[in-house]
Amino acid sequence: MLKFPIYLDHNATTPCDPRVVDAMVPYFTNNFGNAASRNHPFGWQAEEAVDYAREQVAKLIGADPKEIIFTSGATEADNLAIKGVYEMYASKGNHVITCNIEHKAVLDTCKHIEKEGGEVTYLKVKDNGLIDLAELEAAIKPTTILIAIMYANNEIGTVMPMKEISAIAKKHGVLVFSDAVQAVGKIPVDVNKDGIDLMAFTAHKMYGPKGVGALYVRRKNPRVKVTAQMDGGGHERGMRSGTLNVPGIVGFGKACELCLTEMEEETARVSKLRDKLQTELLKVEESYLNGDINHKLPHVTNISFKYVEGEGLMMGFNKNIAVSSGSACTSASLEPSYVLKALGLGDDLAHSSLRFGLGRFTTEDQIDYTIAQVTETVNKLREMSPLWEMFKEGIDMNSIEWAHH
Amino acid sequence: MAYSEKVIDHYSNPKNVGTLDKSKTNVGTGLVGAPECGDVMRLQIEVDDSTGLITDAKFKTFGCGSAIASSSLATEWLKGKSVDEAMKIDNMTIVEELNLPPVKIHCSVLAEDAIKAAVNDYRVKNGLPELKFEESVIH
Numbered sequence: 208m209l210k211f212p213i214y215l216d217h218n219a220t221t222p223c224d225p226r227v228v229d230a231m232v233p234y235f236t237n238n239f240g241n242a243a244s245r246n247h248p249f250g251w252q253a254e255e256a257v258d259y260a261r262e263q264v265a266k267l268i269g270a271d272p273k274e275i276i277f278t279s280g281a282t283e284a285d286n287l288a289i290k291g292v293y294e295m296y297a298s299k300g301n302h303v304i305t306c307n308i309e310h311k312a313v314l315d316t317c318k319h320i321e322k323e324g325g326e327v328t329y330l331k332v333k334d335n336g337l338i339d340l341a342e343l344e345a346a347i348k349p350t351t352i353l354i355a356i357m358y359a360n361n362e363i364g365t366v367m368p369m370k371e372i373s374a375i376a377k378k379h380g381v382l383v384f385s386d387a388v389q390a391v392g393k394i395p396v397d398v399n400k401d402g403i404d405l406m407a408f409t410a411h412k413m414y415g416p417k418g419v420g421a422l423y424v425r426r427k428n429p430r431v432k433v434t435a436q437m438d439g440g441g442h443e444r445g446m447r448s449g450t451l452n453v454p455g456i457v458g459f460g461k462a463c464e465l466c467l468t469e470m471e472e473e474t475a476r477v478s479k480l481r482d483k484l485q486t487e488l489l490k491v492e493e494s495y496l497n498g499d500i501n502h503k504l505p506h507v508t509n510i511s512f513k514y515v516e517g518e519g520l521m522m523g524f525n526k527n528i529a530v531s532s533g534s535a536c537t538s539a540s541l542e543p544s545y546v547l548k549a550l551g552l553g554d555d556l557a558h559s560s561l562r563f564g565l566g567r568f569t570t571e572d573q574i575d576y577t578i579a580q581v582t583e584t585v586n587k588l589r590e591m592s593p594l595w596e597m598f599k600e601g602i603d604m605n606s607i608e609w610a611h612h
Numbered sequence: 613m614a615y616s617e618k619v620i621d622h623y624s625n626p627k628n629v630g631t632l633d634k635s636k637t638n639v640g641t642g643l644v645g646a647p648e649c650g651d652v653m654r655l656q657i658e659v660d661d662s663t664g665l666i667t668d669a670k671f672k673t674f675g676c677g678s679a680i681a682s683s684s685l686a687t688e689w690l691k692g693k694s695v696d697e698a699m700k701i702d703n704m705t706i707v708e709e710l711n712l713p714p715v716k717i718h719c720s721v722l723a724e725d726a727i728k729a730a731v732n733d734y735r736v737k738n739g740l741p742e743l744k745f746e747e748s749v750i751h
Contacts, residue, residue: 518676534650534676
């Protein structure tokens with residue numbers, strides 16, 4: 208029996224794995240100590256739990272536990288990395304390179320440092336959602352201190368060539384920061400093999416709790432430092448003050464451990480379901496895949512159904528299926544997704560997109576139901592779409608003078 | 613954001629979806645919006661030449677649920693009205709009837725514009741001067 212609603216929006220957030228919750232519970236009640244209380248068993252217990260979690264987190268990304276700075280989430284980690292490097296390395300330069308499909312937490316932080324007098328280059332991605340490595344190298348100048356490129360994109364699921372990016376950075380002595388929120392726990396990420404110097408990620412995208420994340424900060428080859436953005440008690444090696452969220456960190460650790468031990472099996476299962484969903488939905492006439500098919504996270508697909516509008520489309524099944532759309536109507540701005548537009552999609556296709564994010568608890572029945580519902584709704588809405596009628600009559604829509612609102 | 617019952621009802625059971633023969637002189641067609649803006653509405657009226665009453669109205673809309681509901685409602689209201697009465701349909705009446713939130717008011721504006729465009733198309737086809745309108749507030 209299918210249980211509704213079906214959740215296919217795992218890029219937005221994931222449910223906590225019950226095993227994660229079990230691990231966390233004692234740290235709310237009996238083991239409530241402050242990890243910074245050095246003088247009594249309550250504090251020792253909390254510190255021990257945090258140390259263990261730090262090891263679990265570090266292991267997932269091939270880091271040393273000392274290189275993990277716990278934060279309130281990835282937005283804070285993005286801010287700390289970019290502003291922290293910008294301030295710490297001010298004597299070396301003020302130029303940062305990023306790309307135009309980064310998360311707002313990165314783009315807006317870059318805007319912030321521009322206001323502070325920094326210089327930012329926003330690389331344009333190619334139609335497949337990946338950056339051009341030659342363009343990246345050409346953008347590097349003597350004042351470049353940081354390359355900030357996301358590991359995987361949250362809307363289209365494309366995975367950037369991190370190894371190649373870091374090789375270029377290394378050649379020019381530039382640090383690499385990656386917002387790896389969507390990748391960590393889903394695909395193998397190794398800060399040493401990938402050559403990453405700083406990396407942001409968060410628990411709630413990998414079946415852990417909300418409100419806890421981490422910034423990886425490399426300790427050797429090279430030793431990286433960031434200027435703290437929060438003043439206080441000097442926690443986390445002075446880089447992030449604030450009492451540690453012990454239950455959250457314990458949950459984060461457990462979530463990382465589960466991702467590590469179950470990744471291979473889970474990826475095989477979920478990617479099979481994703482492929483089925485993608486293949487079946489691409490059989491719908493005039494449907495288009497967004498983002499490079501060969502460089503994609505295993506659990507994500509993003510498809511545009513031409514001549515129907517995304518929000519209208521979701522309304523056909525959103526009581527039973529939770530997905531997300533790049534349509535303008537889903538945001539307050541009335542602008543369609545900047546990520547899809549950056550791929551060179553016309554606004555019409557950007558408005559017509561749906562993102563499906565599968566997860567640990569997604570079943571084949573749910574996927575079969577979704578394929579049927581989406582297909583049916585697309586067909587139904589096309590019957591009432593004037594654009595579909597024009598398309599079927601062979602009318603060139605570019606020949607029409609549209610009244611722009 | 614939750615939709616009102618009425619929006620959901622019009623979306624699930626839209627009234628008057630379809631196409632009228634635009635080559636007929638007693639059919640007026642209004643096509644408003646743009647694909648890039650995520651909303652395109654086509655509204656058509658068929659007028660009884662002897663009485664001046666709208667005997668049929670059809671729509672097709674590319675857009676969100678509120679846009680579909682606004683145009684579906686508009687076609688319902690148009691039937692049986694005279695062409696002059698049709699011109700008096702105000703977008704805010706649609707907003708109130710469908711309980712549209714502020715971010716969706718543009719859908720009702722689009723429906724009002726579609727009605728006016730359809731009436732004007734009918735007028736021009738029948739040798740009447742095109743009516744001019746002040747720009748609607750929200751564009």
